[in-house]
Amino acid sequence: MNNTGFTGSTIIRLDSVDSTNNYAAKLVKEGKVFDGTVIMTYNQTNGRGQRGKNWISNTTGNLTFSIICYPKMLGAKEYFLLSKVTSLAVSDLLNSYQIKNKVKWPNDCYTSNGKIAGILIENGLHGNQLEYSIVGIGINVNDHPNQPEFRSSSIRDELQYAIDPEAVLKDFLKHFDHWYLHLRNSNFTSIKNTYEQRLMGINELANYSVNEKTVKAIVKSVENDGKIILETNEGEIISGYMDEIKRVP
Numbered sequence: 402m403n404n405t406g407f408t409g410s411t412i413i414r415l416d417s418v419d420s421t422n423n424y425a426a427k428l429v430k431e432g433k434v435f436d437g438t439v440i441m442t443y444n445q446t447n448g449r450g451q452r453g454k455n456w457i458s459n460t461t462g463n464l465t466f467s468i469i470c471y472p473k474m475l476g477a478k479e480y481f482l483l484s485k486v487t488s489l490a491v492s493d494l495l496n497s498y499q500i501k502n503k504v505k506w507p508n509d510c511y512t513s514n515g516k517i518a519g520i521l522i523e524n525g526l527h528g529n530q531l532e533y534s535i536v537g538i539g540i541n542v543n544d545h546p547n548q549p550e551f552r553s554s555s556i557r558d559e560l561q562y563a564i565d566p567e568a569v570l571k572d573f574l575k576h577f578d579h580w581y582l583h584l585r586n587s588n589f590t591s592i593k594n595t596y597e598q599r600l601m602g603i604n605e606l607a608n609y610s611v612n613e614k615t616v617k618a619i620v621k622s623v624e625n626d627g628k629i630i631l632e633t634n635e636g637e638i639i640s641g642y643m644d645e646i647k648r649v650p
């Protein structure tokens with residue numbers, strides 16, 4: 402596998418922090434960090450998720466970390482490619498443990514037992530270019546939240562044995578590096594195609610809430626700006642971003 406070894410050359414380990422994304426944002430503002438710096442903790446006290454939700458992770462060996470990137474090669478309209486490569490890195494990581502998984506738009510990773518990883522990317526723009534991105538990742542390694550209304554899983558649950566989170570982090574960074582190199586080499590088509598091959602709902606009917614209305618549709622594709630293209634049962638094409646469209650049970 403092509404591996405630049407650049408992600409995680411510096412890892413800042415914190416005993417405890419509210420959110421590794423917040424900590425990373427402070428470092429970026431102070432202008433003190435290199436591309437590929439990782440901030441990680443086993444005790445994140447106020448983890449943030451997508452759509453304003455919390456990310457709950459206990460301290461028994463799950464991974465919560467953020468990667469600081471300066472993806473100068475991406476225009477603002479292509480920003481979602483970074484989400485795609487991050488999802489693909491999580492998916493490759495799980496594949497390396499023979500854990501069957503699907504990427505869920507916009508950027509979660511699921512096994513048949515539920516959600517196993519979540520991604521929150523926060524971008525800074527300068528004009529039309531991405532100035533920086535903070536790629537926040539939570540991976541349920543040895544535990545997962547116990548919420549009956551929301552199915553989740555962990556690597557341990559899938560494998561039926563405990564696993565060293567440090568080894569998982571190292572593997573993840575290797576996979577992220579591999580896909581980040583695709584970005585740097587502008588292999589955008591291969592990123593888009595691979596993401597769609599692993600995407601939940603591709604050519605499979607499911608329910609989507611579109612501006613408060615529920616429709617049955619299949620996913621046709623996901624653009625590099627994050628827009629999802631759906632085709633309803635009736636052949637109507639609907640498209641929208643994550644604040645407009647949501648997969649529902």
Ligand code: BTN
Pocket residue numbers: 419420421422423447448449450451452454456464465466467509518519520521537538539
């Ligand atoms: C989601 O699924 O809603 C996204 C969850 C992202 C959680 C990670 S944990 C590390 C980083 N710091 C945060 O506060 N959030 C992200």
